[in-house]
Amino acid sequence: MYIHHINHMPRIPDSCDRPRQLQRRHQGQHQNLHQNLHQNLHQSQRRHQAGFSLVEVSIVMAIVLLLAIIAIPAISAYVIESKVPKVGEELTRFILHAKVNAANGLPTPYDGIGNANLANMVRDTGVFTISGAADAPTVRHGLGSAGEVTVATVDSGAAFTITLSKVNHAACPSIASVMQRVSDSITVAGNGGAASVIKDAATRYSALATESQCSEGDENTFVFKVL
Numbered sequence: 001m002y003i004h005h006i007n008h009m010p011r012i013p014d015s016c017d018r019p020r021q022l023q024r025r026h027q028g029q030h031q032n033l034h035q036n037l038h039q040n041l042h043q044s045q046r047r048h049q050a051g052f053s054l055v056e057v058s059i060v061m062a063i064v065l066l067l068a069i070i071a072i073p074a075i076s077a078y079v080i081e082s083k084v085p086k087v088g089e090e091l092t093r094f095i096l097h098a099k100v101n102a103a104n105g106l107p108t109p110y111d112g113i114g115n116a117n118l119a120n121m122v123r124d125t126g127v128f129t130i131s132g133a134a135d136a137p138t139v140r141h142g143l144g145s146a147g148e149v150t151v152a153t154v155d156s157g158a159a160f161t162i163t164l165s166k167v168n169h170a171a172c173p174s175i176a177s178v179m180q181r182v183s184d185s186i187t188v189a190g191n192g193g194a195a196s197v198i199k200d201a202a203t204r205y206s207a208l209a210t211e212s213q214c215s216e217g218d219e220n221t222f223v224f225k226v227l
Helices: 017-050 054-101 115-122 174-179 207-213
Strands: 129-131 138-140 148-154 159-168 185-190 196-199 218-226
Touching: 054 115, 054 159, 054 174, 054 218, 115 138, 115 148, 159 174, 174 185, 174 207, 174 218, 185 207, 196 207
Parallel strands: none
Antiparallel strands: 129 138, 138 148, 148 159, 159 218, 185 196, 185 218
């Protein structure tokens, strides 16, 4: 009996197997990509749900508070300083108006002048805040917290004064530098102290000298006298 040995040769894949292999490889890559995306999304959600730690929140709050402490006073000073030109301009206009319309030739040309005259002239300018009765209004200048403007006759009506109370140091000496052009004398009192003369017939106005007389904060009172 003859036994025939048949050698089993390895099967060579035909051309039909290659597309199936590529398809299985593509499916495997797609599954791996999907799993990675799912894991990354899950980790991101966990980090988002975890939020910030107490230490991180404390550090952020400390930084914000420090910036506020530094920035707020600087911004407030800038806002006040930016108001000075308009306030000075309107008060200068009022003084010139009063001089032109004064009773010339009389010893008391400014008799009866007061806040009502100022309020009527500047009411529509938007520079001052006016409240109260029409015959005795309160005029606020905005150069300091609750600072007021007061117009009053002095020397029995021969002159009048414009007093600015609670003026912030940010407006010193700039408000005096504007008003010294139309004022015959100026005094300034800082922090409730005695008034210092910064301009009169014997004292030449100096911005540096005026600045040295001003106190920190809304503590300065200016009196401008007009003859």
